[in-house]
Amino acid sequence: MSIENELIARLTITFSPTRLEVVNESHKHAGHSGDDGTGESHFAVLIRSEALAAMSRVARHRAVHQALGDLNQRIHALALDIG
Template sequence: MTNRQNRIRTALITVLTPELLEVEDESHLHAGHAGASPTGETHYSIKVWSKSFEGMNRVEIHRKINETLQSEFDSGLHALSIRIVKPNLDN
């Protein structure tokens, strides 16, 4: 797990207390593309669900996540793919 991946995970857990959180470094898939760095840690995807999302629309959820990770964007995070997935918690 990369340093940025750990920081993303920690920030999202701290702010959202998610029931579901997966963070994946996809930088290797974007080598040579805009915003990519030879050292990686620029492109990530997350799959997330939090009870704090209840009553929020997708735009509001994306804004909350992006605000939570603003320091990462400021320090080199170029792209973040967000999948909001409400798990079946009744199983």
């Protein structure tokens, strides 16, 4: 399974989002630091979920990173827009 699909699956299972967009931005960073050549190193995530809405900004980020687990080690950059 691709990292993008794993991101989508884990975030969907954990947060049941009302809106979820995962964008692979790795092509914008080809040849830069953190580019491992897989084409799956840089992602942007927009997520909206009732489960996250009541949390503080820091708690939201922690919850997302916890849900992603080992994927955090396989991704070089993750931009989050959480609400």
